[in-house]
Amino acid sequence: MKVTLERNHLLKSLGHVHRIVERRNTYPILANVLMSATPDGLDMRATDLDIEVTETVPAMTGTPGTTTVPAHTLYEIVRKLSDGAEVLLETDGNDQMQISSGRSRFHLQCLNPDGFPDLKSGTFTHSFSIPPQTLKDLIERTQFAISNEETRYYLNGIFMHTIDGGDGIAMRAVATDGHRLARVETEAPSGSSGMPGIIVPRKTVTEVLKLLDGVEGEVGVELSDTKIRFTLGGVVLLSKLIEGSFPDYERVTPRNNEKRLLVDRDSLSRAVDRVSTIASERGGKAVKLSLSSGQLELSVTNPDHGTANEELAVEFSEDAFEIGFNARYLLEIISQIRTESVEFRFNDAGSPTLVKEDGETQALFVLMPMRV
CATH class of the missing domain: 3.10.150.10 (DNA Polymerase III, subunit A, domain 2)
Structure with missing residues (x-):
């Protein structure tokens, strides 16, 4: 040679x-x-x-x-x-x-x-093309919620499938680790309708995300029950899929959370970041949200270092209410919000909280509360 x-x-x-x-x-x-x-x-x-x-x-x-x-x-x-x-x-x-x-x-x-081993591709049952930015959004906005628990291997990737949403067929990407859940959807590409629900492994989506940088033209996707193949420009990535059943995420997605909070995204993100500075890892990096009419107070108590408090003006007209979250998980979800305001929907201090963009429905996130 x-x-x-x-x-x-x-x-x-x-x-x-x-x-x-x-x-x-x-x-x-x-x-x-x-x-x-x-x-x-x-x-x-x-x-x-x-x-x-x-x-x-x-x-x-x-x-x-x-x-x-x-x-x-x-x-x-x-x-x-x-x-x-x-x-x-x-x-x-x-x-x-x-x-x-x-x-x-x-x-x-x-x-x-x-x-040298050859990862046989087999027969693909579905093939379609998707714009690079659309695929990037589906991965980026759900990847953070992928579980690292090896025992629950079926959560170690992004679950992708199509649904009939009433306004047409949509493609959904979902990831969860049991503490938070991310669900993002887009209009289903032509050819993807009826595709099997697949779980794309963490390492695969990480590599695809890197390969998407600078890709011109649509990304080709082919899949079967066991494998998926991406064609990104001159690069071809073939991957095995995770075998197993992804849990019924609809069952844990809140539907009757009536308490509504609307808050400026950037102000909330900066405030959570500031008060969590003294939060302890031993306490799960917990931050408490105390809500009253028109006001949100963020507070952290660390027996070893002290306390931190910050107040924000918000849209909230329900009865006074308190709930706690892991600060890092909360910040990760806020970072995925693309509208100026972020909307929270609460039920009670022990129930999952729904987080979404103001007026948008393509992305929603679920966050489990902590005791504080």
Whole structure:
């Protein structure tokens, strides 16, 4: 194999594929990137057995061939080469690859490509295209609520499905960790109607989010009951889906919360951030909201450090009411609100609270209260 290509093109593509490779691997071949020189360019593929990323880099191929080299080491070498430099990749047999650029020479050990795993895609039952910004919104506004609990593996991703909302078919993305829930929807892309409800793993949505930066044109999505494939420009990401049933999130979404609070988003965010400065991790970073007519008082009590209080003028006309929340969870939800005001709907101090944008219905969030 002998191929010449521009350093920046190689670095960009290696940046896409090497992130999939885990630093520690039981199988040495999984630490490598598969590189195939063809007349069309240099094909690169990396996998962790759950996700596979493939990309083709423009290159001048002298001798076609295929090999595998350590992904992270190659990325670091190319990253440190001069900007705009020409890079020559050459193998003699399957034992070593020589990387040459200017006066720099490196030799990396290769592993036989025959042992490189192939994440078979199978047959996809649904395919559609979605604008990059729409997909980015669905992921960004729900990703923070993905659970980290390995025992409840079915919560370790974003649940995506379509629903008939009365005004047409909508696509929903939902994530929850049991403490908070995020639900965002958009008009369903053509071809997605009737798609199976799927749970896209955390690592997959994280990588897709990174790959969306700078993507021009629509993102292709293909899926089956067990796998999903994204085509983002020249990058193809294939991933296994999480097997299992996502819980009935509609059951925990409040429907009869009558107490309504409307407050300026930025003022609330800054106030919560300030008073939570003294909140203790031992106390769950709890902040208490005390509501009365036209006024909200935020307070934190830390036996080791003291207290903090701040008042805000709000729209609230119900009876006086107190409720507590984890400050970090509250701030994360507020950060997803895109209207100037944020609306809270309460029932009582022990029931889930509904949070949404003022006048908007595409996104809603549920936050469980804390005892304070």
